[in-house]
Amino acid sequence: xxxxxxxxxxxxKYRLVDPADPGAGGKxxxxxxxxxxxxxxxxxxxxxxxxxxxxxxxDGVGHRVVHGGDRxxxxxxxxxxxxxxxxxxxxxxxxxxxxxxxxxxxARATFGDVPHVAVFDTAFHSDLPxxxxxxxxxxxxxxxxxxxxxxxxxxSVEYVAGRTAALLDRPLADLNLVVxxxxxxxxxxxxxxxxxxxxxxxxxxxxxxxxxxxxxxxDPALPGFLERAGLSPSExxxxxxxxxxxxGLCGDNDMRTVERRRAEGDEAxxxxxxxxxHRIRRYVGAYHATLGRxxxxxxxxxxxxxxxxxxxxxxxGLEGWGIAVDPDRNDGRGARVISRDDARVxxxxxxxDEEHAIAEAVTGFLA
Ligand code: ADP
Numbered sequence: 001x002x003x004x005x006x007x008x009x010x011x012x013k014y015r016l017v018d019p020a021d022p023g024a025g026g027k028x029x030x031x032x033x034x035x036x037x038x039x040x041x042x043x044x045x046x047x048x049x050x051x052x053x054x055x056x057x058x059d060g061v062g063h064r065v066v067h068g069g070d071r072x073x074x075x076x077x078x079x080x081x082x083x084x085x086x087x088x089x090x091x092x093x094x095x096x097x098x099x100x101x102x103x104x105x106x107a108r109a110t111f112g113d114v115p116h117v118a119v120f121d122t123a124f125h126s127d128l129p130x131x132x133x134x135x136x137x138x139x140x141x142x143x144x145x146x147x148x149x150x151x152x153x154x155x156s157v158e159y160v161a162g163r164t165a166a167l168l169d170r171p172l173a174d175l176n177l178v179v180x181x182x183x184x185x186x187x188x189x190x191x192x193x194x195x196x197x198x199x200x201x202x203x204x205x206x207x208x209x210x211x212x213x214x215x216x217x218x219d220p221a222l223p224g225f226l227e228r229a230g231l232s233p234s235e236x237x238x239x240x241x242x243x244x245x246x247x248g249l250c251g252d253n254d255m256r257t258v259e260r261r262r263a264e265g266d267e268a269x270x271x272x273x274x275x276x277x278h279r280i281r282r283y284v285g286a287y288h289a290t291l292g293r294x295x296x297x298x299x300x301x302x303x304x305x306x307x308x309x310x311x312x313x314x315x316x317g318l319e320g321w322g323i324a325v326d327p328d329r330n331d332g333r334g335a336r337v338i339s340r341d342d343a344r345v346x347x348x349x350x351x352x353d354e355e356h357a358i359a360e361a362v363t364g365f366l367a
Contacts, residue, residue, distance in 0.1 A: 001025065002359040003049075003058035003111070007042060007103020008096070010034055014049050016058065017359035027355075028052060042106035050110060060115045060366050061107050062358035065100045066152065066205075067093035068120030073127070075361035078104060078116040086118065092146065093204075095241075117365050119358045124154025125189070125196045132198045132290075149207075151199035153181045157189045159357040160300045163350045167335055168296065176291040178284055181352065182310065183301035184212040184253070188280070190287040198290045200283055206240060209283065210276045212253035215244035217279070246272045255303045255310065277313040284314070288321065296346040297323060305351050311338065315347065323347060 006013040016025035030045040032038025039045040069089045133149045165172035177191040186209040190198040200208025247253035249272035261269035288294045308330045322344030329338040339347035
């Protein structure tokens with residue numbers, strides 16, 4: 001059994017994965033770490049996880065880490081040195097890496113005798129072509145601060161790209177894909193022969209698509225403008241990270257609620273939905289151009305897997321590009337092709353499973 005941990009600053013999500021039996025194994029979440037009514041720290045939180053395992057010790061522990069910087073480009077066995085290096089990346093991911101490090105340290109203290117492996121959300125994008133990774137700013141400033149496009153959601157996108165090749169019964173090496181990971185966070189990645197060649201999240205996970213509470217792309221002059229208008233840097237940060245996106249546009253960040261309000265004719269929710277889908281369509285067109293030839297558009301994560309309305313609206317009017325969704329297939333369930341038979345580009349729904357992908361990486365180390 002592999003224990004997979006996704007540790008945040010105040011919560012630990014965990015899942016036990018039996019690589020030989022994907023259906024087996026428990027999962028859960030420990031929340032409110034450090035709050036009055038929650039576990040005091042990550043070590044105490046893991047004790048609750050340990051009890052849930054009924055005292056069994058896992059064969060290995062996989063840790064999801066959001067930011068691997070330039071150093072971590074593949075799954076990495078954790079020791080004191082690598083944990084310190086992940087902690088040193090905190091300036092690049094202040095919201096994410098500290099929680100991961102706290103979870104790693106607690107887990108190494110709790111399950112000391114088994115291998116611990118970190119799997120990074122940035123790793124899949126680490127060899128982005130320079131034309132895609134480079135921001136057009138002063139190169140010395142960029143070099144001093146490590147400013148480049150890192151990209152995120154890589155664990156999910158790599159897994160989904162592999163499952164898509166299996167679904168289409170074609171070698172991944174031959175495929176050009178646009179993978180849309182639409183969850184609370186959202187990103188789109190162009191995948192050429194199994195490699196990330198362009199991705200919408202950048203230096204941080206704020207860039208790109210419209211998200212639940214994040215703005216995605218905007219004019220880079222806006223933060224400075226808002227600060228001169230009297231907002232503090234941290235207020236601007238909070239605005240763009242937590243009070244924008246669907247939530248900023250209509251007050252709800254859950255796509256199910258946005259869709260229900262839209263069906264009732266609510267104007268703000270309708271505009272939020274339309275802006276969300278318009279942004280996706282723009283990226284599909286841009287990444288089609290990046291790839292030259294496009295074999296499949298792939299939808300994954302909470303919204304991508306479940307919202308037939310978002311899939312329909314995002315790809316509407318692209319028949320001339322060989323992209324056409326079949327309504328009946330769109331309304332189906334599970335991993336499937338949802339495009340019309342006469343369409344040149346396949347449109348697919350492929351459920352993601354980041355924990356399974358992390359467990360596979362750990363299994364690789366055990367073998
Ligand atoms: P996370 O990024 O936290 O892993 P998920 O991948 O679980 O998020 O996606 C969460 C999003 O999926 C939410 O916005 C939720 O509204 C949306 N979602 C889940 N089920 C549906 C559904 N049936 N229709 C539309 N949206 C859905």
